[in-house]
Amino acid sequence: MSLRIYGFWRSIASFRVRVALRLKGLAFEETSIDILSGEQFKPGYEAVNAERVVPTFIHDGHSIFQSLAIMEYLDDIQPEPRLLPQDSRERAYARSLALMTVADAHPLVTPRVRNHIAATFGADAKAIEDWGTHWTTEGLATYERLLARRVPAPFALGAEPGLADICIAGHVVTAQYLKLELSAFPVVARLADRCFAIPAFATSHPYEQPGYKTSGARH
Ligand SMILES: N[C@@H](CCC(=O)N[C@@H](CS)C(=O)NCC(=O)O)C(=O)O
Known part of the structure; x- marks a missing residue:
């Protein structure tokens, strides 16, 4: 089996797919694809991913995009350990937690959005940082409210980390980029600590990727 991702060290969506692959023990x-220098817009990559974003996942020559779709596909081709629960209500809850960042918070802080508000509305670096801080904090607060209703045991849905934990951990990495204080979100912070104690999460962290070390830490 040949598995490849087109990703980028700083990409939170690439982080999600890396963790999922490693939790399943898939090499x-x-x-x-350097999305900070615009490599995603080159024709060669556009042919791989029409949306011009990372990640793209290639399984034996077959291409899949969107991190949530990729992670669910991984559950199909390698069911154990499961990322999504089998129970319908639990599965819906896991997807709901995941989508809070995948669909709602994370898209607002991607390079294309940051670049657009700078180019079209004149936002300077401080305004863009405030924008990112606002939406990332909103996401943290939502996760805190939700997780506090059902204290993680020890992961969001039970004994093992899954799709929801991967997505929440990625959201916490965005908070790290912005140097946000997590003390107001203790349940989220503890969940993230548990996740990053697991090698699949720790080795997938953006700051552990080879590209980070050669990047001069551009954010
Ligand atoms: N919803 C997509 C998000 C994809 C996405 O926006 N990826 C970012 C990196 S995390 C990207 O490639 N951005 C390029 C850009 O904004 O120009 C997923 O989860 O895969």
């Missing part, structure tokens, strides 16, 4: 290779 993969990663091709870096």
Whole structure:
């Protein structure tokens, strides 16, 4: 089986897919697409991913995009350990937690959005940082309210980490980029600590990727 992702060290969506692959023990290779310098817009990559974003996942030559779709596909081809529960209500809850960042918070802080508000509305670096801080904090607060209703035991849905934990951990990485204080979100912070104690999460962290070390830590 040949598995490859087109990703980028700083990409939270690429982080999600890396963690999912490693939790399942699937070996993969990663091709870096530098989304900060605009490599995603080059024709070669556009042919791989029409949306011009990372990640793209290639399984034996077959291409899949969108991190949530990729992670669910991984559950189909390698069911154990499961990322999504089998129970319908639990599965819906896991997807709901995941989508809070995948669909709602994370898209607002991607390079294309940051670049657009700068180019079209004149936002300077401080305004863009405030924008990112606002939406990332909103996401943290929502996760805190939800997780506090059902204290993680020890992960969001039970004994093992799954799709929801991967997505929440990625949201916490965005908070790290912005140097946000997590003390107001203790349940989220503890969940993230548990996740990053697991090698699949720790080795997938953006700051552990080869590209980070050669990047001069551009954010
Ligand atoms: N919903 C997509 C998000 C994809 C996405 O926006 N990826 C970012 C990196 S995390 C990207 O490639 N951005 C390029 C850009 O904004 O120009 C997923 O979860 O895969």
